[in-house]
Amino acid sequence: MVRVDGSGGSNSLIQVRGLDKTYRRGGGEIRVLQGLNLDVDKGDFVAFMGPSGSGKTTLLNLLGGLDVPTRGTITVAGDEITHMSGHKLTEWRARHVGFVFQMYNLIPVLTAFQNVELPLLLTKLSKAQRRKHVETVLHVVGLADRMNHYPRQLSGGQEQRVAIGRAIVADPTFLLCDEPTGDLDRQSADEIMGLIEQLVKEYGKTVLMVTHDPVVARRAGRTLHLEKGLLAESAEPQGVAAGGRHEI
Amino acid sequence: MKFSGLIFANLFRKKIRLLLTIGSFAVALFLFAFLAVVNDVFSRGADIASADRLFVINRTSIINPIPLADRDKMLRIPGVKMVTHDNWFGGIYQDEKNFFPQFVIDPENQRQVFPELMVSDEEWKNFLKDRQGAIVGARTAERFGWKIGDRIPLKTTIWGSGNWEFNIEGLYHGKRPQDDETQFWFQWDYFQEHVPDAQKGQVGWYIVRVDSPDDAVRVAKSIDAEFANSPYETKTETESAFAASWVKQFGNIRFLIVTIGTVVFFTLLLVTGNTMAISVRERTPELAVLKALGFSDRTVLFFVLAESLVIALVGGLLGLLLAVLAMPVLTRALSGLLPQLVLAPSVFAFGFATALAVGLASGFWPGLGAMRLQIVNGLRRV
Ligand SMILES: Nc1ncnc2c1ncn2[C@@H]1O[C@H](COP(=O)(O)OP(=O)(O)OP(=O)(O)O)[C@@H](O)[C@H]1O
Numbered sequence: 081m082v083r084v085d086g087s088g089g090s091n092s093l094i095q096v097r098g099l100d101k102t103y104r105r106g107g108g109e110i111r112v113l114q115g116l117n118l119d120v121d122k123g124d125f126v127a128f129m130g131p132s133g134s135g136k137t138t139l140l141n142l143l144g145g146l147d148v149p150t151r152g153t154i155t156v157a158g159d160e161i162t163h164m165s166g167h168k169l170t171e172w173r174a175r176h177v178g179f180v181f182q183m184y185n186l187i188p189v190l191t192a193f194q195n196v197e198l199p200l201l202l203t204k205l206s207k208a209q210r211r212k213h214v215e216t217v218l219h220v221v222g223l224a225d226r227m228n229h230y231p232r233q234l235s236g237g238q239e240q241r242v243a244i245g246r247a248i249v250a251d252p253t254f255l256l257c258d259e260p261t262g263d264l265d266r267q268s269a270d271e272i273m274g275l276i277e278q279l280v281k282e283y284g285k286t287v288l289m290v291t292h293d294p295v296v297a298r299r300a301g302r303t304l305h306l307e308k309g310l311l312a313e314s315a316e317p318q319g320v321a322a323g324g325r326h327e328i
Numbered sequence: 329m330k331f332s333g334l335i336f337a338n339l340f341r342k343k344i345r346l347l348l349t350i351g352s353f354a355v356a357l358f359l360f361a362f363l364a365v366v367n368d369v370f371s372r373g374a375d376i377a378s379a380d381r382l383f384v385i386n387r388t389s390i391i392n393p394i395p396l397a398d399r400d401k402m403l404r405i406p407g408v409k410m411v412t413h414d415n416w417f418g419g420i421y422q423d424e425k426n427f428f429p430q431f432v433i434d435p436e437n438q439r440q441v442f443p444e445l446m447v448s449d450e451e452w453k454n455f456l457k458d459r460q461g462a463i464v465g466a467r468t469a470e471r472f473g474w475k476i477g478d479r480i481p482l483k484t485t486i487w488g489s490g491n492w493e494f495n496i497e498g499l500y501h502g503k504r505p506q507d508d509e510t511q512f513w514f515q516w517d518y519f520q521e522h523v524p525d526a527q528k529g530q531v532g533w534y535i536v537r538v539d540s541p542d543d544a545v546r547v548a549k550s551i552d553a554e555f556a557n558s559p560y561e562t563k564t565e566t567e568s569a570f571a572a573s574w575v576k577q578f579g580n581i582r583f584l585i586v587t588i589g590t591v592v593f594f595t596l597l598l599v600t601g602n603t604m605a606i607s608v609r610e611r612t613p614e615l616a617v618l619k620a621l622g623f624s625d626r627t628v629l630f631f632v633l634a635e636s637l638v639i640a641l642v643g644g645l646l647g648l649l650l651a652v653l654a655m656p657v658l659t660r661a662l663s664g665l666l667p668q669l670v671l672a673p674s675v676f677a678f679g680f681a682t683a684l685a686v687g688l689a690s691g692f693w694p695g696l697g698a699m700r701l702q703i704v705n706g707l708r709r710v
């Protein structure tokens with residue numbers, strides 16, 4: 081169950097309470113998040129929408145432990161991450177979070193295989209074990225035959241598949257995707273969403289995704305709207321066929 | 329090391345830049361080695377000086393003579409074991425640019441006072457028998473293609489005028505590679521027969537061998553005291569002090585070389601530091617991604633340092649090895665003007681260590697920047 085009113089039980093996977101994020105810039109203050117609450121259960125697939133600058137990326141960064149909130153708490157699987165030291169937070173990220181970014185963000189000098197292998201370098205797995213994991217994952221994302229290609233030799237959609245492979249290879253607790261289809265054409269976007277759906281349905285992954293695209297958002301189990309620093313259960317965004325939600 | 333793949337992939341990111349940076353190290357280290365060798369040549373006298381030898385010169389200057397008669401007084405001073413003497417001949421072989429040092433020696437004591445300059449007994453015997461005999465350092469003989477039996481004319485402008493004729497009776501070799509093998513020796517008696525009367529009975533300087541090196545300073549003082557207030561006052565120094573003051577005549581070469589060397593390394597630091605800074609800055613988003621994936625700040629710093637260290641290691645070794653290979657070529661190019669050039673292991677080690685230090689320093693600031701990079705800021709730069 082996804083909730084935004086702070087009423088979730090303590091057994092939800094992700095529990096956000098009273099989250100504030102204020103940026104200080106040149107004397108002025110921008111309050112981006114203002115007492116935001118969120119509960120996400122294991123296996124949920126949530127889409128965040130909202131106008132540009134509303135704080136979607138900020139929210140994902142906080143959930144992923146890339147940044148620290150001004151106030152409030154984030155608890156993931158019982159661990160409160162908002163008060164972890166930088167070092168512990170780094171370890172926590174490696175174990176629990178998979179990131180997928182809009183611009184794929186692959187390391188250009190590494191092959192698809194090496195890019196996917198990166199998170200495993202931080203584990204105790206042997207070289208042979210790492211190879212097995214990477215090959216399995218590349219198979220799942222449909223790039224088994226592109227293992228030794230460099231990012232520049234891949235299409236945008238393929239690059240994003242590699243990035244998704246990298247995000248899931250260490251079997252994280254949840255995935256954070258910031259506009260994963262933002263740079264792709266419609267068909268590639270559909271394929272990527274198919275892949276993410278498959279991760280949720282077949283592999284029981286928990287996914288939190290930011291998108292501008294209502295078509296993409298509709299593939300998620302729930303769409304939440306971020307505005308004025310708070311999340312709201314989304315009435316269907318304006319202009320999108322009202323029937324969309326009922327398909328899920 | 330499981331991170332080596334990532335480190336090497338980053339190194340080869342821009343191949344031209346990698347080559348140029350390695351090249352900077354190689355050139356700097358080559359230059360360093362060359363300077364160090366030149367410095368070594370000039371200060372070698374002091375380094376290889378024997379601790380039990382004293383040089384006695386005229387207090388006024390080394391070009392003023394001392395009478396031969398003073399030798400017996402020196403021999404009577406306690407602690408003095410042996411005395412020999414030299415004169416500077418300064419003759420010209422065919423052309424002035426064919427310079428090599430020529431000494432009038434005292435055959436009786438030469439080999440005992442300078443045991444490191446070795447002549448076979450056979451050749452030495454022939455040398456003693458021949459009044460016009462000469463012993464030549466192996467390098468000078470090689471330089472002019474002289475063989476035993478050759479007749480060598482030297483033109484003098486100091487001791488009268490005209491050509492003096494010599495027969496090469498033997499070659500001497502240094503015990504150590506640094507020993508000077510360029511000298512030309514001939515006999516005191518032959519010299520005495522031919523110098524103008526006014527210059528007879530006068531030696532250029534004495535070399536004294538003492539019983540014990542610990543006693544050298546005391547013996548030196550006694551010698552100078554012995555001749556104080558005489559017409560020929562002396563200045564006695566240990567061989568190393570003598571060699572050092574000899575080098576000073578060429579100006580402060582050491583200072584010059586140290587200054588140039590420092591500038592070379594400092595420039596290298598600026599160049600490679602700048603290169604590393606650019607190379608790290610242009611991959612800021614990637615560094616942010618690595619950190620997001622769970623690579624720690626320290627690991628990221630380590631990546632940058634490892635990269636600059638590998639560059640320094642490869643470039644430094646390359647430059648030094650080239651220098652080692654170039655030494656014989658340089659020695660030949662200077663055609664015997666300087667003694668054999670040798671790149672000492674200590675110089676090699678110092679150069680290598682300095683290269684690594686420069687590598688570490690040049691990677692340090694960019695590495696620190698990478699370490700301190702905030703992930704969210706790094707990602708926003710995409
Ligand atoms: N490091 C920062 N310093 C100052 N202000 C920031 C910083 N990061 C974000 N902001 C501001 O916070 C607000 C929210 O930014 P954020 O990137 O979260 O928006 P977003 O919803 O992801 O927008 P978009 O849809 O354009 O990606 C913006 O006004 C932005 O300018």
Ligand SMILES: [Mg+2]
Nearest residue numbers: 136137138258
């Ligand atoms: Mg954003």
